[in-house]
Amino acid sequence: LKTTGLGESTVDEMLSPLLKGTNPSIGIYHRGDGVHARIAAKARTREEAWHLIHPVEEQARAILGPTIWGIDDESLPAAIGNMLREQGLTIALMESATGGAIANAITDIDGSSDYFKGSLVTYATEAKIANGVPAEIPATYGVISKETAEAMAAAARIRLDASLGLGITGIAGGTEVEGQAPGTMHIALTDGDRTEYSLTRYYQGREAAKKRAVLNALTLVRNYLMSRTAESK
Secondary structure, three states, rough: EEEEEOHHHHHHOOOOHHHOOOOOOOEEOOOOOOEEEEEEOOOOOOOHHHHHHHHHHHHHHHHHHHHHEEEEOOOOOOOOOOOOOHHHOOOOEOOOOOOOOHHHHHHOOOOOOHOOOEEEEOOOOOHHHHOOOOOOHHHOOOOHHHHHHHHHHHHHHHHHHOEEEEEEEEOOOOOOEEEEEOOOEEEEOOOOOEEEEEEOOOOOHHHHHOOOOOOOHHHHHHHHHHHHHHHHO
């Protein structure tokens, strides 16, 4: 079971009542796309193993709930793509600190052109303004701010004519900028009426900061789509 939005220790604690068993057993692992809970059983046949695993998996699903985004070989970008396609939505991005990494993750999936309009990589402030971010926003709140991320999301949605717009601005490098620590990332998602926001602070080097930002951006999209599904029921 693949989860997002939870730390390894949190998943371990949540599943602690199930960790005492030895067959099946549960292993908790931190991976690039979140924390995974691997359930394994020993049996003479695959069918017998499944009968051992199934009730434990059901209990784990009940505990972890909506933090589970996929299983086995499924990827988070693929899961998001399926939801976008099912809901008839498209998405556009305006990326700064991630430099197109979110777009890269989305377009790694076959058929992503069904729902992905494109990404505007606006590293410089001037590029953000040229692509629809009002100049007074970064001037007033700073380039690395919630307000700028929200303006980027809105501009991407309008500029690329998408259902959803996602904006991200932050610090991938190891130097403090505008009084904010390395690894700070402001992420916003908008549908034109509703705007969601996420703040990430994680720095273990430039590459790790960007990877975590991509994961958190995709998680923000996924959570929005999940809530939209729940509201329609």
